[in-house]
Amino acid sequence: MYKSIIIGTGPAGLTAAIYLARANMNPLVIEGPQPGGQLTTTTEVENFPGFVDGIMGPELMDQMRKQAERFGAEFRSGWVTKADLSERPFKLTVEGIGELVTETVIISTGASAKYLGIPGETENVGRGLSTCATCDGFFFRNKKIIVVGGGDSALEEANFLTRFGSEVRLVHRRDELRASKIMQDRARSNEKIKWSLNYTPVAVESGPMGVTGLRVLNNATGQEEVFETDGLFVAIGHTPNTKFLDGQIATNEVGYIQVNPGTSETNIPGVFACGDVQDDKYRQAITSAGSGCMAALDCERFIEHNELKVAEPQK
CATH class of the missing domain: 3.50.50.60 (FAD/NAD(P)-binding domain)
Structure with missing residues (x-):
């Protein structure tokens, strides 16, 4: 024993x-x-x-x-x-x-950490893709950052990442956020956050040095496009x-x-x-x-x- x-x-x-x-x-x-x-x-x-x-x-x-x-x-x-x-x-x-x-x-x-389950995601963990803003935000100074998610944690990470990134784009598959009103108000007042609601992530784009973009589906038009980025943070819980x-x-x-x-x-x-x-x-x-x-x-x-x-x- x-x-x-x-x-x-x-x-x-x-x-x-x-x-x-x-x-x-x-x-x-x-x-x-x-x-x-x-x-x-x-x-x-x-x-x-x-x-x-x-x-x-x-x-x-x-x-x-x-x-x-x-x-x-x-x-x-x-x-x-x-x-x-x-x-x-x-x-x-x-x-x-x-x-x-x-x-x-x-x-x-x-x-x-919950992942999106899309192509290019798993192989890019640690190569520009992260699930922890406080752990890895420092590595993206003056770079483009995307945060995926619509809850409190996603908005909190987006706000935190504006300390480092030149811009932070929040991508969410619905046209409404799940986050609390106070978190939404705080994020909405942050000029460095760009909003891409009603977009479904489809695939992670990458090159020899890691993540280069996020391919998304515009749910309103049915068209796919790529948001260029240096860092991708998955914040879905x-x-x-x-x-x-x-x-x-x-x-x-x-x-x-x-x-x-x-x-x-x-x-x-x-x-x-x-x-x-x-x-x-x-x-x-x-x-x-x-x-x-x-x-x-x-x-x-x-x-x-x-x-x-x-x-x-x-x-």
């Missing part, structure tokens, strides 16, 4: 692994199909403290993983298909591994990766895990959550790492006061 199993290997999960491993708790970390999380799709990370010249996203995750391994964290690849959190010890069913038993669980499975929990953990109306304020504690004692799976506001590598530290410390203290005794085998 493990003292703790960490599900997920983004900045949150790896930070939790580092802390628990240093506390001699020998955590097991379950890596999903994308070890390292969303940062592995990011080219250069310039806002993570300690790296003056920036660092490539995959390299940062690799270093954090090696640091956790150095202190004794164990890593296994698999997909958690079922979690029985009804009583301690908890039981996790992992595809390719089988059933694992643990005293505590740290959930750091993140949230997956995120989906927290919590399906495997089958409703056992309390979430908000969008599906993000709810934690007790100021902690990583969920509604089930011994189960903790950190990173983007419980954060629909900041979604930054550094805040994820910080919440991973919180989860590890909360987990360690919980075990100190609630350690399970394993029965000795009969002779």
Whole structure:
């Protein structure tokens, strides 16, 4: 029986692994199909403290993983298909591994950005296409930028990106926005934002250096055209990766895990959550790492006061 199993290997999960491993708790970390999380799709990370010249996203995750391994964290690849959190010890069913038993669980499975599902999109992630304005806006100083979306997050990102881009065009497939009135008013008053409503994205255009434009369908005329751009930001929301929990953990109306304020504690004692799976506001590598530290410390203290005794085998 493990003292703790960490599900997920983004900045949150790896930070939790580092802390628990240093506390001699020998955590097991379950890596999903994308070890390292969303940062592995990011080219250069310039806002993570300690790296003056920036660092490539995959390299940062690799270093954090090696640091956790150095202190004794164990890593296994698999997909958690079922979690029985009804009583301690908890039981996790992992595809390719089988059933694992643990005293505590740290959930750091993140949230997956929603994509448009159009040609040219996937292959240009990190080559001018992004889902995080605060992460990558800096790279598009004095350049043309397109934001796709019609909700609060899209308008918030469009407003933020006007700090960098020479122009920011907002593309939305409907002729009305879903965003709140206050967000719409704020965006409408920003002269650097251009509006292209009632246009459906059809394909991402690109060249050797990355994104060059967005091909769209004018829903009013039925004609296709290309909006030239240097950067394309897809802002149509995120989906927290919590399906495997089958409703056992309390979430908000969008599906993000709810934690007790100021902690990583969920509604089930011994189960903790950190990173983007419980954060629909900041979604930054550094805040994820910080919440991973919180989860590890909360987990360690919980075990100190609630350690399970394993029965000795009969002779």
